[in-house]
Amino acid sequence: MIELAHVTKKYGKKTVLDDVSLTLEKGCYGLLGPNGAGKTTLIQSTLGIIRINKGSIQRKKDKDVGYLPQKLTFFEEATVNEMLYYFTTVKKIEKKDREIEIERVLKKVNLLEKKDERIKKLSGGMKQRMGIAQAILGDPQLIMLDEPTVGLDPEERKRFKELIVNMKEEKTVLISSHIVSDIEEICDRVIIMNQGKIIQDRALEKMELEKYYLETVNNIN
């Protein structure tokens, strides 16, 4: 479980997160909001990448986290396997488990046959899948994905959704996206942010989300 209480983050005079309180338990959460709403800052604050000015964040042990940043680049000259091996090292996965773990995640994102391919030869969608693969390396309990479906084709997107649906029973998954349909199909709960504040945090009522989201954001703007 993750608990954020009255979290405030400022960059100079600009308040990016304004007294945000949030509780995340097992399940899939969708984080929606226009550009500059504070979605990425919220994720990075939760993960401890950036320091908050006020409030508190409580989460489980540090190692148990998977994160897909919005912009993730790789050593283009490394192979898929080598690159993921780097991530297993950084994530402190035990040496003996590393190869098995790499195979497991590559299977999940359907990249096993590309294992020895150099990254520069992969398509944009494949690279995004590699990003997802690194996020789920080590089978973390908390997974935070920032715009995970960008660059994925419909088939890949479908596979990604299946992957998340399979995981959400046992893990906490937070997906930040501006694509409402992605969230609508896989998330149980939606958090809508605007100007650093959470303006809605509620269980998802299917088919209504897009309309509801647009109305909410339009009303504020």
Next chain:
Amino acid sequence: MKTFINTFKLFFRIPSLFISYFLMLLVDNYLMYKILSSFIGAKNKGMVTDSMYFYGDMGILCFVLMIIPIFLGYEFLRKNNTNSFEVVSKISKGVNVIKANQILVLLLLLVLHVINIGVCLLIGFLKIGTENIFFDEIIEMYLCDFILLPFAALSIGILLSRIRNKYIGYSLIIFVCFTCLSTTDSILTDIYHKTSIPVYYISDFCNLIPPDITATYDPLYGFPMELYRVLAKVFWIVLAMWTEMIHLTKGRQKWKQYVCLAIGSIMIVLLGFRITNKGSVLRMQSYAKSGIVETNYYYGAEKDNQKEKRGEFYITNYDMELTFSDQLYAKVLIEINQHTTLKEYNFTLYHGYHVDYVENVNGEKLNFVRDGDYLTVKNEEGKQLEEIIIGYKGYSSVFYSNKKACFLPGLFPYYPKAGFVKIYEDGYVGCENEKSHFRIKTNGIVPYSNLPKEGNVFQGDAKNVILLSGFYEEKNIGVQNIVYYPMNGLSKEIAETMENTELRDDYKKLCNYLGVFQEDVFERKKIIIIPSSLTFNSVLKSFYVFDQYILLGDSTTAYDVLESQVPYDENKTYLRDVFFYFQAGMDVDFSEEALYSEDDTISDYEEYMEIHDLFITKAKKIGQKEVARKVFNYLADTTNTEKEIDFMRNLR
């Protein structure tokens, strides 16, 4: 290990990286081969000093050794910084081991290259022999310029890799490399002279490659292996390590961050202080504080910095303790002989020496005023003052004095001289004084001197005291005592043939020609042979005769010896110049000499030109030997006050 191997493979898969690395290997090995061939060649010809010129080639080698590691560090590490490894490792509360592996790969590759150069030097040693006078210097050079340099350069690359914008990153790399070049010094010097902002310090930090000593070569000093050059490299290594540590401790406990910040800051400040306060070093070229530039700027300034006021006292005795460390530290006890007690005692002491205190023998502080090259000790109460103790430290950028070497000629006021005296006269240093008794104790080095030596104490009567240390040797040839620099063939030859030198024969011939009594200026005097170097040539004449010793340049001619015998008279300078320009009229074909008066391009026919023309026409008319003899007698006669132009016009 697998991570390391993967990273190693990765390096060699990136064309820009491995091509640069192999290029560095290729170029450096070629230059090393060239340098060693030159060393061995020079050694075989018996001109070991000349091999020092090839240090210039090392500048190119070191430039390659700097620019490529900067590039490798920047390019390789920048890829890591954009790869979110740092973010992921921070989330996992771990270390960015990938970056550590990348740095290790780069270190390994540089170590291999350093070993490569070491092997080349070893071959060189085997060829030229470890007995070589340069052995220690080459070892120091290897440590400073070949080992530390690439690691310092790599550190700069690692530091700059934090800048994600490629254009800014490369602009900074170009800036750093440009600042390392000696050509930047002249730009920084100009800015300093125009704004008085000491921007030249920038180049101190970027002074990574060896200075070009071929232009301002001083064989007595050896290679410019000075602490500040080592520290400039250590500075970048520490700065890079510190930056990485800060990133490593980011998001951790605050105390760890503060400790890291504090330790790093202290080290960087201390290093920065030491680099910018480098003490006495031999730094040449266009650097603002280099010998020639500083001297020209200070003494050539519009404001007249020099004074002249004869002291109303004599210094009978000097008791000095000189410590040679990063600079000169001096404690000088002066005994004064005076008719009446004075309210002010004037001394001349080069402005590069900072006076810390002045006191009497009872340890009571005396007030003093320091004004450029001058020191006035106040005795407001008018007490009987027979002894004054002066404590000072500092250096001259021309006349170096450190633990490595010193060149402190007696004409230069590195110790207080009585009265206000002009240090530079007519462009040459020349600060003479009356005979005194000296007792000088030296610490740090034991130099050569004109005074008799016992251990590290020099004692005797003299008008001035010269202190020399570096690549010198002292030997006795008959009754003649000679200090010379043995690495140079010419100096050695002079030292070995002093009894029957060509210079003596030429001087004898010249004296006969001029019909003057030939005084053996060399007899029973210590001879100190000074080498030709740009700095020395610009501030010292090539021949001096003092009461106890002779300063002899290795390119001194009989005319220089003769010139030293002619007293300087500021009313006879034009004729003096013309006389020595025509080499006393000996062996000159005056029929081929052009006259200024016949030159249509000259609009202002000045006095110097007229004297020049008169010398030629009179030589043609009454004979050049006759003219030379008469002019010499006129110049040597201090009682003859006739104007030089009138003398030449009336010459029959």
